[in-house]
Amino acid sequence: MTPTPIEFAGAEGNRLVADLWDGHGQPVLFLHGGGQTRRAWDATARRVAESGMRAIAVDLRGHGESEWVPSGNYSFADYGADAVALVRQTKERFHATPAAVGASLGGLSMLIAETRHGPLLDSLVLVDITPRMDPEGVAKIQGFMGERMEEGFATLEEAAEAIAGYLPNRKRPRSLDGLRKNLRLGSDGRYRWHWDPAFMTSERNINLHARETMEEVIEGLPELHLPVLLVRGMQSELVHEEYAREFVETAPSASYVDVGGAGHMVAGDKNDVFSAAVLDFLSDRAAA
Numbered sequence: 491m492t493p494t495p496i497e498f499a500g501a502e503g504n505r506l507v508a509d510l511w512d513g514h515g516q517p518v519l520f521l522h523g524g525g526q527t528r529r530a531w532d533a534t535a536r537r538v539a540e541s542g543m544r545a546i547a548v549d550l551r552g553h554g555e556s557e558w559v560p561s562g563n564y565s566f567a568d569y570g571a572d573a574v575a576l577v578r579q580t581k582e583r584f585h586a587t588p589a590a591v592g593a594s595l596g597g598l599s600m601l602i603a604e605t606r607h608g609p610l611l612d613s614l615v616l617v618d619i620t621p622r623m624d625p626e627g628v629a630k631i632q633g634f635m636g637e638r639m640e641e642g643f644a645t646l647e648e649a650a651e652a653i654a655g656y657l658p659n660r661k662r663p664r665s666l667d668g669l670r671k672n673l674r675l676g677s678d679g680r681y682r683w684h685w686d687p688a689f690m691t692s693e694r695n696i697n698l699h700a701r702e703t704m705e706e707v708i709e710g711l712p713e714l715h716l717p718v719l720l721v722r723g724m725q726s727e728l729v730h731e732e733y734a735r736e737f738v739e740t741a742p743s744a745s746y747v748d749v750g751g752a753g754h755m756v757a758g759d760k761n762d763v764f765s766a767a768v769l770d771f772l773s774d775r776a777a778a
Contacts, residue, residue, distance in 0.1 A: 491511060491536055491539055491540060493509035493510055493511045493535070493547070494509070494510045494512065495507065495508070495509060495510075496508050496509075496510045496546070498548070498575065498576055498579050498580075499575060499579070500551055500556075500557075500559075500571070500572040500575055500576075501568065501571035501572050501574070501575050502559060502561060502563065502568075504551055504556070504557040504559050504572075505556060505557040506548055506549065506550075506551065506556045506557070506572065506576065507528070507548075507549045507554065507555040507556045508528060508546050508547060508548040508549065509528055509535070509546070509547045510544065510545070510546055511535045511536055511538070511539035511544070511545040511546075511547070512539060512544055513538070513539035513540060513541065513542045513543045513544055513545070514542070514544060515542040515543040515544055516543050516544065516586055516588070516589060516612070516772075517543070517544040517546055517580050517581075517584045517586055517588040517589075518538055518543050518544065518545050518546065518588060518589045518590065518591060518772060519546050519548060519576060519577065519580060519588050519589070519590040519591070519592075519600075520534070520535055520545060520546065520547040520548065520590075520591045520592075520596075521548055521550060521573070521576075521590065521591070521592040521593070521595075521596025521597070521599055521600060522547075522548075522549075522550060522553070522593055522594075522595075522596050523593040523594030523595050523596060523617075523619075523755075524550075524553075524594060524595035524631075524635070524685075524689070524696065525553075525631075525635045525683060525685055526553065526593070526672070527549055527553055527554035527555075527671065527672055527684050527685075528547040528548055528549045528554055529547075529554070529668070529671045529672065530593070530757060530758065531545070531547040531591075531757070532547070533757075533761050533765065534591075534757060534761065534764065534765045534768060535547045537765045537769060538765075538768070538769065538772065541769055541772075541773065543772065544584060546580065546588075548576060550569060550572070550595065550596060550599070551564070551568065551569065551572055552564055552685055552686035552688065552689050553684065553685045553686075553689075554684050554685075558686040558688070559686075561694070562688045562692030562693065562694055562695075563692075563694045564686070564688060564689045564690075564692060564694060564695050564696050565694050565695070565696060565698040565699060565700075565703075566595075566598060566599070566602060566696065566699070566700055566703045566704075567602065567699070567703060568694070569595060569598070569599040569602070570598075570599050570602030570603050570606060571603075572599065573590075573599040573600050573602065573603035574603045574606075574607050574610065577590070577603065577610045577611060578610075587610075587611065587612045588611060588612060589611060589612045589613045589614065589615075589772055589775065590611050590613075590614050590615070591614075591615040591617065591768060592614065592615070592616060592617065592619070593617035593618065593619065593756075593757060594617065594618065594619045594728075594754070595619075595696070596617075597614075597615075597616040597617055597619040598619055598621065598704075598707070600614055600616075601614075601616070601621060601707050601714075602703065602707060604714060604716055605706070605707050605710030605711070605713070605714060606706075606710075608714070608716065609715075609716060611716055612717075612775065613716060613717040613718070613719075613771070613772070613775045614716055614717070614718045614719075615718075615719045615720075615721060615768055615771060615772075616718060616719070616720045616721070617721050617756055617757060617764075618721065618722050618723050618726050618728060618729050618752075618753075618754050618755075618756050619720075619728070619729060620720065620729050620733045620734060620736075620737040621704040621705075621707040621708045621711075621737075622704065622708065622733045622736065622737070623704075623728050623729065623733070624727060624728055624729070624730060624733075626727075627726075627727035627728040627754070628728065630727060631727075631728070631754070632690065632697075634652075634656045635683070635690065636690055637652075638652060638682075638683075639682070639683065639687050639690065640682075640687065641680075642676065642680035642681055642682035642683075643673070643680060643681045643682070644679075644680060644681075645681070646666045646669055646670060646673070646681060647666070648681075649669060649673060649681055650662065650666060650669055653669070657753070657755065659725075659753070659759075660755070660758065660759060671684075672684050708740070711737070711740040711741045712740060712741070712742065714741045714742065714743075714744075715742050715743055716743060717743045717744075717775060718741055718743060718744040718745070719744075719745055719746065719747070719767070719768075719771040720734055720737060720738065720744060720745070720746035720747075721746070721747055721749060721756055721764060721767050721768070722734050722746055722747070722748050722749065722756070723748075723749050723752035723753045723754055723755070723756040723759060723760075724748045724749060724750050724751070724752060725751070725752060725753040726752075726753055726754050726756075727753060727754055728754045729754075731748075734746045734748075747767050749763050749764060749767070750763075752764070
């Protein structure tokens, strides 16, 4: 099965590029984490489509092939507004209420959309993210993203070395083709991450009002009756076990599973285990 490129319009009319893995059933939106692209979902989206669902993996604003917004609006609120637009257009296009799978930034975008404008979704899978996060973990992730943001890399091998230093426990791939999809080659011959630097540097960057937005989401969790599955990496530097327990105790229809041997990048660290957990949850929802 190969995906078909499709497009959506974000909250500012910004172009959002997606891959449709068409199993002709219920639509399932896949939203990646900050600094990633839709290609992070390839293996899981294929399995979801082969099970009979319609997997739609989206490049978030400023990431991958989606538009770098001239406004520089990259706050959590802006990503939440795009999530609302995505859900509504998906429902209109495929005549069904979608489910969603969101990692980190993508998951928070959907939580913001649901707590501010819901009910929108049929169900939601959160991939190693809750509105309460470890500040040191956030700083570590953003530090890695920003370290070579402007300078870039002379070669793909140099970029691979940087990733290996950041994720020392992950097995290095034999091929660099997957990494190539997450980098853009500049006119100066250097490789840079496939996202807009304004994501971290603009006046309305991802950190603007972040704490206030997360507190607002936490306040809304008791009214979040949407079925939610939190898939946490047991070695997560971002979501401690007490945060996961707090989340499922506060959101009425939430549950969580731990994935051993995985950190924050659960889908990449243990994709088979992750994909099985997602499929079980979505299949149970479809049969309900």
